[in-house]
Amino acid sequence: MQIEFLGTGAGSPSKQRNVSSLALKLLEERKAIWLFDVGEATQHQILRTTIRPRKIEKIFITHLHGDHIFGLPGLLSSRSFQGGDEPLTIYGPKGIKEYVQVALRVSESRLSYPLKFVELTDDGEIFRDATFTVSAKRLDHKIACFGYRIEEHDHPGELQVEKLQALGVPAGPVYGQLKAGQTVTLPDGRTLDGHDFIGAPQKGRIVTILGDTRKTKAALTLAAHADVLVHESTFAKNEARLAHNYYHSTSAQAAQVAKQAQVGQLLLNHISARYVGKAATQLAYQVREIFPATRVVKDFEEIDIPLK
Amino acid sequence: MQIEFLGTGAGSPSKQRNVSSLALKLLEERKAIWLFDVGEATQHQILRTTIRPRKIEKIFITHLHGDHIFGLPGLLSSRSFQGGDEPLTIYGPKGIKEYVQVALRVSESRLSYPLKFVELTDDGEIFRDATFTVSAKRLDHKIACFGYRIEEHDHPGELQVEKLQALGVPAGPVYGQLKAGQTVTLPDGRTLDGHDFIGAPQKGRIVTILGDTRKTKAALTLAAHADVLVHESTFAKNEARLAHNYYHSTSAQAAQVAKQAQVGQLLLNHISARYVGKAATQLAYQVREIFPATRVVKDFEEIDIPLK
Ligand SMILES: [Zn+2]
Ligand SMILES: [Zn+2]
Numbered sequence: 001m002q003i004e005f006l007g008t009g010a011g012s013p014s015k016q017r018n019v020s021s022l023a024l025k026l027l028e029e030r031k032a033i034w035l036f037d038v039g040e041a042t043q044h045q046i047l048r049t050t051i052r053p054r055k056i057e058k059i060f061i062t063h064l065h066g067d068h069i070f071g072l073p074g075l076l077s078s079r080s081f082q083g084g085d086e087p088l089t090i091y092g093p094k095g096i097k098e099y100v101q102v103a104l105r106v107s108e109s110r111l112s113y114p115l116k117f118v119e120l121t122d123d124g125e126i127f128r129d130a131t132f133t134v135s136a137k138r139l140d141h142k143i144a145c146f147g148y149r150i151e152e153h154d155h156p157g158e159l160q161v162e163k164l165q166a167l168g169v170p171a172g173p174v175y176g177q178l179k180a181g182q183t184v185t186l187p188d189g190r191t192l193d194g195h196d197f198i199g200a201p202q203k204g205r206i207v208t209i210l211g212d213t214r215k216t217k218a219a220l221t222l223a224a225h226a227d228v229l230v231h232e233s234t235f236a237k238n239e240a241r242l243a244h245n246y247y248h249s250t251s252a253q254a255a256q257v258a259k260q261a262q263v264g265q266l267l268l269n270h271i272s273a274r275y276v277g278k279a280a281t282q283l284a285y286q287v288r289e290i291f292p293a294t295r296v297v298k299d300f301e302e303i304d305i306p307l308k
Numbered sequence: 309m310q311i312e313f314l315g316t317g318a319g320s321p322s323k324q325r326n327v328s329s330l331a332l333k334l335l336e337e338r339k340a341i342w343l344f345d346v347g348e349a350t351q352h353q354i355l356r357t358t359i360r361p362r363k364i365e366k367i368f369i370t371h372l373h374g375d376h377i378f379g380l381p382g383l384l385s386s387r388s389f390q391g392g393d394e395p396l397t398i399y400g401p402k403g404i405k406e407y408v409q410v411a412l413r414v415s416e417s418r419l420s421y422p423l424k425f426v427e428l429t430d431d432g433e434i435f436r437d438a439t440f441t442v443s444a445k446r447l448d449h450k451i452a453c454f455g456y457r458i459e460e461h462d463h464p465g466e467l468q469v470e471k472l473q474a475l476g477v478p479a480g481p482v483y484g485q486l487k488a489g490q491t492v493t494l495p496d497g498r499t500l501d502g503h504d505f506i507g508a509p510q511k512g513r514i515v516t517i518l519g520d521t522r523k524t525k526a527a528l529t530l531a532a533h534a535d536v537l538v539h540e541s542t543f544a545k546n547e548a549r550l551a552h553n554y555y556h557s558t559s560a561q562a563a564q565v566a567k568q569a570q571v572g573q574l575l576l577n578h579i580s581a582r583y584v585g586k587a588a589t590q591l592a593y594q595v596r597e598i599f600p601a602t603r604v605v606k607d608f609e610e611i612d613i614p615l616k
Contacts, residue, residue: 012386013352040382041349044321066385066415074327074348074378078320099414106407107374108451143416 001029001152001205003228004302006045007037008269010234010248011067016276017299018045019067022230022269024150024207025051030131032057036148036209036230042071043078045299054084058127060134061092062211063145064099073103080112087114091126091136093144094119120146123218137222139213142247147211149222152204155307160197167192205305208263212270214244215253223261227305231257232270233296237286255287255294266294267303309337309460309513309613311536313605314353315345316577318542318556319375324584325607326353327375330538330577332458332515333359338439340365343383344456344517344538350379351386353607362392366435368442369400370519371453372407381411388419395422399434399444401452402427428454431526445530447521450555455519457530460512463615468505475500513613516571520578522552523561531569535613539565540578541604545594559591563598574602575611 002025009017019039023046026032033055035042046053056079061069072090079088090096097117104111118126120136127134131153136146159179161171169175169186177184178194185191208226210219212234223229234248243250251268258266271280284296297303310333317325327347331354334340341363343350354361364387369377380398387396398404405425412419426434428444435442439461444454467487469479477483477494485492486502493499516534518527520542531537542556551558559576566574579588592604605611 012389013355013382015355018352040379041352044326044349044352047321047323064415066381066411066417069415070378070382070385070411071348073374074321077374077378081320095414099410102407102410103374103378106403107372107377109374 001026001207001305002302003207003230003267003305004049004051005269005297005299006035006042006049007039008271008297008299008301009067010232010270010272012273013039013041014273017271017273018042019070020062020270021045021071022209023049023051024209026132027055029152030057031055034150035059037062037068037211038071038075039067040070040074043075046075048300053079053082054086056084056088057086059088059090059092060136060148060209061090061096062139062147062209063141063143064093064095065143065212068211069096069099072100073107073109076100076104076111076115077107077109080109083112085113087116089116089118091118091120091134093146094121135222137218139211139218140216140247141212141214145211145213147213147219147222148209149226150207150209152206154204155202157199157201160199163197202307205307207305208261212248214247215249215257219257220261223257223263225262227264227308228267228303229254229258229261229263229265230267230269233268233283234270234272236275236283251283251287251294252290255290258291258294264293265303266291268294268296271296309334309515310610311515311538311575311613312357312359312610313577313607314343314350314357315347316579316605316607316609317375318540318578318580320581321347321349322581325579325581326350327378328370328578329353329379330517331357331359332517334440335363337460338365339363342458343367345370345376345519346379346383347375348378348382351383354383356608361387361390362394364392364396365394367396367398367400368444368456368517369398369404370447370455370517371449371451372401372403373451373520376519377404377407380408381415381417384408384412384419384423385415385417388417388421391420393421395424397424397426399426399428399442401454402429443530445526447519447526448524448555449520449522453519453521455521455527455530456517457534458515458517460514462512463510465507465509468507471505510615513615515613516569520556522555523557523565527565528569531565531571533570535572535616536575536611537562537566537569537571537573538575538577541576541591542578542580544583544591559595559602560598563595563602566599566602572601573611574599576602576604579604 007018231254314329315326539562
């Protein structure tokens with residue numbers, strides 16, 4: 001599991017940073033890529049990575065501001081042009097469906113794959129399968145905006161084969177029963193409880209990806225104990241007033257959320273073009289007294305999220 | 309007057325060529341830039357040029373395929389963000405207004421300037437002022453597609469001041485009357501015809517910019533005696549069958565149009581990603597026996613169009 005940042009800027013593209021998009025790479029976990037926001041030229045950024053558009057299984061849109069959605073019709077068309085045929089689901093605030101459908105209809109684009117929309121109106125779980133659960137919660141932006149919490153389910157413990165062999169239990173169907181946690185009586189009369197032969201489960205990872213927002217309680221719930229929190233930092237530490245007026249956060253506010261939610265790592269994105277070079281890196285240094293594991297990410301930066 | 313190519317590829321962006329857009333730079337003529345088509349990431353390409361979005365006065369869309377329009381909402385938003393306040397007019401086939409308006413409404417983008425739409429349904433003149441006339445004609449593409457002919461009006465001849473001075477005619481209001489072509493009686497009784505004192509007018513330039521099309525008669529009318537013809541060349545010389553099936557042209561068909569229309573120069577764009585490097589340059593070499601002044605253009609190439 002990795003996050004690859006495709007656009008880490010705010011508002012308009014600059015030479016340094018494209019507008020918002022990031023890829024949550026779940027290639028080992030589910031042979032798939034999930035995108036979060038698709039600003040204009042996201043498909044152009046993807047051309048410079050190893051990501052194959054046909055692998056994109058889900059797209060989560062935080063909100064409908066142009067710098068978060070204007071790359072969507074082009075990406076969807078190119079995925080089709082490149083022969084993608086697997087279904088794709090787009091999650092996002094009400095309006096995302098109309099926007100995409102009008103763009104595809106007017107341009108007479110016919111997609112080679114089924115496209116599904118899940119428009120969000122309330123907080124709650126929006127997806128669950130055998131390995132992942134995703135929930136969304138409304139943030140505090142000028143326009144409806146959702147943050148996403150992606151929870152990998154715990155990996156069940158492995159069967160401790162060496163321990164069974166040491167006890168002279170021969171391999172066979174009994175191994176499967178023990179692994180399933182059943183109690184088994186062996187031909188020689190011994191009774192074994194599967195739970196005694198299963199290692200500790202491995203905790204699933206939690207990734208929280210927020211959209212544009214003022215500091216808000218919902219962010220804490222979404223980010224609680226996350227391995228990684230991706231949080232906007234449109235403004236610097238001392239610009240709380242500006243941040244409030246424009247419905248955004250400062251780097252300090254992001255760090256406070258990270259601290260209170262006890263996350264593992266805080267990644268700052270949605271960096272305004274007014275912070276270039278060192279001034280951008282400073283956004284993180286300035287708040288390490290609040291939350292040490294903070295960094296400002298760049299376009300094309302890839303962050304690995306290992307199992308603990 | 310120059311043409312700067314912003315995207316010369318077909319269908320999807322590649323590392324070599326972005327999707328369609330070009331700028332007709334009329335900075336000397338009217339302190340303005342006219343864009344033709346706005347594929348995705350046109351605003352990103354513009355970041356790498358000297359073009360200032362606020363100078364864009366008119367946008368002409370040939371047709372609504374995604375590779376020609378998906379950059380429009382982003383460009384319009386950024387022009388506003390950068391403080392553009394001059395009106396902007398968009399010309400294009402029916403549907404362009406709905407597409408742009410839905411994108412701006414859904415993203416809650418409020419523009420800082422008046423935006424006007426002229427939706428084209430018939431062939432004919434679509435703009436005329438003191439210095440330029442633009443006419444449009446329907447081409448033969450799968451979707452409604454227009455080609456544009458931009459005619460600069462002739463520059464009237466200069467008043468031949470030396471000739472008047474040699475005749476001892478003193479400077480004064482009479483110079484203006486003569487320049488306007490009037491017949492004037494001087495205080496000393498002499499009668500002068502303004503036409504005798506005005507140099508030859510300078511021919512205005514003609515630029516023809518076609519959208520995607522099969523070979524069609526309309527192209528000839530639009531291109532007649534143009535200084536520059538910009539013509540798509542999605543397919544190579546020998547691919548007439550493919551070109552027909554996909555509603556496109558070969559480089560040979562473009563060259564035939566250039567020859568018959570007796571244009572000054574043929575610029576081939578809308579180059580498929582299957583032709584890279586030498587294979588792309590070849591598209592022009594292969595047809596120079598039909599029309600010698602042919603070249604394949606690249607992204608960021610600028611072509612000067614001098615007065616004759
Ligand atoms: Zn926003
Ligand atoms: Zn087309």
